[in-house]
Amino acid sequence: MDLFEHTPLDLVNLLPFDGEVYYYGKVIDAARAEHYFQRLMEGIAWKHDEAMIFGKKVVTKRKVAWYGDRPFSYTYSKITKQALPWTPELLELKALVEQKTGTTYNSCLLNLYHTGEEGMAWHSDGEKDLKKHGTIASLSLGTTRKFGFKHKQTIATRWMQLEPGSLLTMQGTTQDHWLHRLPPTKKVLTPRINLTFRTIVR
Ligand SMILES: O=C(O)CCC(=O)C(=O)O
Numbered sequence: 545m546d547l548f549e550h551t552p553l554d555l556v557n558l559l560p561f562d563g564e565v566y567y568y569g570k571v572i573d574a575a576r577a578e579h580y581f582q583r584l585m586e587g588i589a590w591k592h593d594e595a596m597i598f599g600k601k602v603v604t605k606r607k608v609a610w611y612g613d614r615p616f617s618y619t620y621s622k623i624t625k626q627a628l629p630w631t632p633e634l635l636e637l638k639a640l641v642e643q644k645t646g647t648t649y650n651s652c653l654l655n656l657y658h659t660g661e662e663g664m665a666w667h668s669d670g671e672k673d674l675k676k677h678g679t680i681a682s683l684s685l686g687t688t689r690k691f692g693f694k695h696k697q698t699i700a701t702r703w704m705q706l707e708p709g710s711l712l713t714m715q716g717t718t719q720d721h722w723l724h725r726l727p728p729t730k731k732v733l734t735p736r737i738n739l740t741f742r743t744i745v746r
């Protein structure tokens with residue numbers, strides 16, 4: 545459900561065409577961001593992610609977890625996962641993100657990158673289970689990491705830094721036309737947690 549019309553009032557679209565990405569900057573101050581980072585490190589059921597790549601089951605170094613309103617099953621990289629019930633801290637963060645973005649969400653995928661050696665390859669979040677053209681809200685905690693977009697048909701790219709406590713949204717037709725990536729880097733030695741709030745439809 546959209547609580548107000550999509551475009552956040554005083555933000556500029558970071559994409560030049562074919563989609564909308566908004567960077568809200570730090571929506572959580574440094575002390576609270578650190579507090580949430582610690583609570584999520586301890587309180588989330590982190591597991592190594594499993595994916596099918598060229599027919600082989602691969603286990604990623606990065607850890608993931610998935611939470612939601614109901615025990616949705618969700619197929620991602622050909623492996624089906626079941627959402628766990630929200631924890632108190634996730635509900636607090638969901639409420640904050642909903643208030644900032646004016647949109648509600650019913651699930652959250654969390655990623656834990658232990659160091660800069662762990663990242664995420666180019667992809668778009670266009671799974672069938674996700675609401676078409678629904679907003680995906682990405683909240684970052686822990687170390688700052690570089691994040692980028694690459695257009696599927698042109699050479700256009702856009703890069704940004706995702707700071708601790710910051711919020712970014714990907715909305716409109718972004719997933720149709722753009723890939724996004726968290727590049728690995730040898731320069732980062734400390735962990736980052738990312739939460740992407742999404743809307744699953746049946
Ligand atoms: O870690 C990030 O900032 C991005 C995560 C992501 O793209 C995803 O979970 O689909």
Ligand SMILES: [Fe+2]
Pocket residue numbers: 667668669724
């Ligand atoms: Fe993604």
